[in-house]
Structures are given as C-alpha cells and as structure tokens.
Amino acid sequence: MTTAASALFTHVPPYAGDPILSLMESFQADTRADKVSLSIGVYFDNAGRLPMLPSVRRAETALLSNIGPRPYLPIEGMAAYRSAVQTLLLGAEHEAVTGGRVATLQTLGGSGALKVGADFLHRYYPESNVWVSDPTWENHHAMFAGAGLKVDTYPYYDPATGGLRFDAMLAKLRTLPRHSVVLLHACCHNPTGVDLSDAQWQELIPVLRDGGLIPFVDIAYQGFGDGLVEDTFALRAMADAGLQFLIANSFSKNFSMYGERCGGLSVVCADRATTEAVLGQLKATVRANYSTPPTHGARVIERVLNDAELFAMWTAETAEMRGRIRAMREQLHAALNAIFQGRHNVDYLLSQRGMFSYTGLNKTQVAQLRDDHAVYLVGSGRLCVSGLTTDNVEHVARAMAAVME
Ligand code: KET
Numbered sequence: 001m002t003t004a005a006s007a008l009f010t011h012v013p014p015y016a017g018d019p020i021l022s023l024m025e026s027f028q029a030d031t032r033a034d035k036v037s038l039s040i041g042v043y044f045d046n047a048g049r050l051p052m053l054p055s056v057r058r059a060e061t062a063l064l065s066n067i068g069p070r071p072y073l074p075i076e077g078m079a080a081y082r083s084a085v086q087t088l089l090l091g092a093e094h095e096a097v098t099g100g101r102v103a104t105l106q107t108l109g110g111s112g113a114l115k116v117g118a119d120f121l122h123r124y125y126p127e128s129n130v131w132v133s134d135p136t137w138e139n140h141h142a143m144f145a146g147a148g149l150k151v152d153t154y155p156y157y158d159p160a161t162g163g164l165r166f167d168a169m170l171a172k173l174r175t176l177p178r179h180s181v182v183l184l185h186a187c188c189h190n191p192t193g194v195d196l197s198d199a200q201w202q203e204l205i206p207v208l209r210d211g212g213l214i215p216f217v218d219i220a221y222q223g224f225g226d227g228l229v230e231d232t233f234a235l236r237a238m239a240d241a242g243l244q245f246l247i248a249n250s251f252s253k254n255f256s257m258y259g260e261r262c263g264g265l266s267v268v269c270a271d272r273a274t275t276e277a278v279l280g281q282l283k284a285t286v287r288a289n290y291s292t293p294p295t296h297g298a299r300v301i302e303r304v305l306n307d308a309e310l311f312a313m314w315t316a317e318t319a320e321m322r323g324r325i326r327a328m329r330e331q332l333h334a335a336l337n338a339i340f341q342g343r344h345n346v347d348y349l350l351s352q353r354g355m356f357s358y359t360g361l362n363k364t365q366v367a368q369l370r371d372d373h374a375v376y377l378v379g380s381g382r383l384c385v386s387g388l389t390t391d392n393v394e395h396v397a398r399a400m401a402a403v404m405e
Pocket of ligand 1: 039
C-alpha cells in the first residue's frame with residue numbers, strides 16, 4: 001500500500017554515486033572490445049586479470065583441507081594476525097612492538113581501519129580537525145567528515161612540476177594547532193604517485209613532534225613502491241623518533257584479496273598502560289559498530305605472514321607486481337614520447353611511484369577518453385598504471401595523445 005500516510009523515506013535523495021566505484025559499474029556495462037580500465041586502484045596482471053596469488057592459494061587450500069568450527073573472533077581480531085601486522089609494519093624487533101606500545105586491531109580493510117581510527121580520534125580529541133593532502137583519496141574526506149571531524153587540506157601536489165610542494169607542506173603543518181590530526185600516505189600516494197623521499201620524512205618528523213600533531217598514516221600499497229620493508233620507512237622513522245601515531249594498513253591490494261576486507265589499525269602509544277586503554281576503547285568502538293571482524297581472509301593472510309616459506313613466496317609475488325607496474329610506467333612513457341617528440345613532458349610517469357599517476361588531464365579530456373576511446377580514468381585525471389598491459393598500452397598512449405593535442 002502506498003497511501004500518503006505510509007510513504008516513508010520519500011525525502012531521501014538519490015545517491016550521486018562514488019567517484020571511483022561508480023566508474024567500475026560504467027566500465028563493466030561498456031560493450032566496446034578495446035575498453036581499458038585505468039580507474040579503480042586494483043592490480044591487474046598483464047592479461048588484465050585480477051591475480052590469485054599462489055601464496056594465497058596455497059594457504060587457503062591448506063585451510064580448506066582442515067575445515068573447522070567458526071566461533072566469533074575476539075573484538076580486536078585474531079592474535080596471530082595482529083602480531084603479524086605489527087611485524088610487517090614496524091619489524092618484530094622494534095622497541096615499540098617488543099615494549100607493548102602498539103595497539104593493533106584486525107579491521108575491515110584499510111577503510112575499516114580509517115573509520116575506527118577516525119571515530120576514536122573524534123571521541124578523544126573532539127576539538128581536532130584532520131588535515132589531508134591536497135589532493136588525497138576522495139574517500140578520506142567522506143570518512144573523516146562522516147566521523148564528525150572537520151577536514152582541511154595542506155599543500156602537497158605541484159601541478160607545474162608533477163612533484164611535491166614540500167616547503168609549502170611543511171610551512172602549513174607548522175601553523176596547525178596542537179593535536180591536529182595529519183593524514184599522511186606512507187608510500188604510493190593516492191591519487192598522485194608523488195611520495196616524500198626518506199630525507200623529507202626525516203625533515204617532517206620534527207615538525208609533527210614539535211607541533212604536537214597527531215599523525216595518521218595510511219598504507220594501502222605496501223610493496224608496490226620500493227619494497228615491503230622500504231615502503232614502511234616513514235612508519236619506522238616515526239616510531240624511532242618516539243612519535244605517537246595511528247596507522248591504517250590494507251591487505252586488499254598487496255594480497256589481491258579485495259573482497260575479503262582485511263586490514264589493520266595500529267596505534268603507537270607512549271607506554272604499555274596507555275596502549276591497553278587505547279586498545280580497550282578501540283574494541284568498544286568496534287563492538288558498537290559491527291561487533292567482531294570476520295575470520296576467513298584473516299586466517300589466510302595470517303598463515304602467509306607467519307609461515308617462512310609462504311612469506312618468501314608472497315614477498316616475491318609483491319616484487320613481481322611492483323616490477324610490472326614499473327615496466328608499464330616505462331612503456332607508457334616511451335609510447336607517449338614516441339608520439340609527442342618532445343611536445344609534452346611526461347616524465348612524471350617515471351618519477352611517480354605505485355599504482356597511480358596524476359596525468360594533469362582535465363575533466364573534459366577524461367570524459368573524451370572514456371566516450372571516444374573507451375579508456376577509463378578517474379575524473380581527477382588519476383591514471384591507475386596497473387590497468388595497463390603490453391597489449392593495451394599503445395592504444396592508451398594514442399588515446400591520451402588524441403585528447404591532449
Ligand atoms: N587507503 C587508500 C589510500 C586507498 O587508496 C584505498 C583504496 C583504501 C585506503 C581502502 O582500502 P580497502 O582495504 O579496500 O578498504 N583505494 C582504491 C579503491 C577504493 O576507492 O575503494 C582506489 O582509490 O581506487
């Protein structure tokens with residue numbers, strides 16, 4: 001019955017759609033044979049397929065041959081998974097880890113970690129704003145705002161050079177009120193591919209410490225920059241310097257386990273007692289949201305991370321994915337240079353790292369790429385390099401050139 005009295009929710013407006021996920025839907029509905037998805041941050045192999053990593057297959061097969069009961073996990077997640085997260089991010093021997101100064105939760109992907117962290121910060125620092133890089137992953141804005149924090153930006157990307165506005169970034173961060181939250185990308189910055197060098201991180205750390213700022217580091221692409229350990233340089237340097245900070249890590253990309261929703265939230269605290277209290281309140285946040293995390297993906301990942309042989313396999317698999325991303329950067333760079341003959345500088349493709357590059361293409365050009373050439377980028381001009389293959393890279397280069405010239 002739809003009488004006026006029973007018509008509820010008529011004031012609910014339609015959803016405009018997510019700027020990234022909605023592109024996946026349009027791409028899937030596109031019937032053109034030469035379509036290329038360079039939008040969502042997902043790693044594809046050179047055949048354009050989502051890989052099933054052999055280390056994951058092996059761990060999962062072993063689990064399936066030993067199917068057991070499925071109790072609720074603890075609110076904070078599996079202990080073996082949580083300690084593996086700490087080892088992967090900071091190293092098993094790091095004093096913060098051995099000293100019991102890291103509160104780690106198993107979370108629903110990197111997104112779940114960001115959300116639980118944002119809720120926690122809003123509760124204990126209700127006056128604090130969060131400062132994110134200009135630009136950042138679109139969903140950072142939505143998540144922090146959704147948790148009640150005011151979101152502001154600090155300078156980051158320089159469109160003129162395709163590099164970093166490091167001095168302007170530091171200058172801005174120096175002006176922030178104490179206890180401001182500063183969202184940082186540990187490696188493979190999304191959407192620009194522009195990272196701080198190790199020396200720049202070392203320069204940033206005193207600014208964070210002396211300003212009494214609360215760093216929140218997002219690491220969603222560990223292994224896709226320079227290496228599994230190399231990509232944690234910022235985390236380890238911050239912990240070495242005695243900073244207290246939050247880390248949201250994701251296993252979606254580096255395990256190619258997007259749908260299993262596996263990640264972690266780690267809070268590096270001043271001492272063991274504070275860590276226990278923080279972990280307790282994080283658990284309270286989770287309990288009031290979704291109660292406890294799921295088992296399957298975490299079991300698989302925990303097995304890979306805690307078994308020496310599987311870990312070595314996975315390390316090699318991440319190196320292979322990283323190598324392919326780099327090779328595709330070089331091939332697109334070479335293909336564009338062959339067309340442009342010096343008319344446009346596309347060296348940003350080589351200096352930027354990780355899955356993404358910022359092309360500088362405007363909304364109209366991105367729309368032309370999609371409508372005229374079936375090449376999908378995010379509206380901001382972000383190109384996901386891992387959607388390129390040796391088969392489609394020439395087509396993409398010709399399409400980019402067609403909309404740029
Ligand atoms: N942090 C960053 C920086 C990030 O790019 C993503 C996903 C996440 C966190 C979320 O990770 P997950 O484990 O899936 O919750 N980014 C890609 C996918 C998306 O938008 O959801 C992307 O930017 O395309």
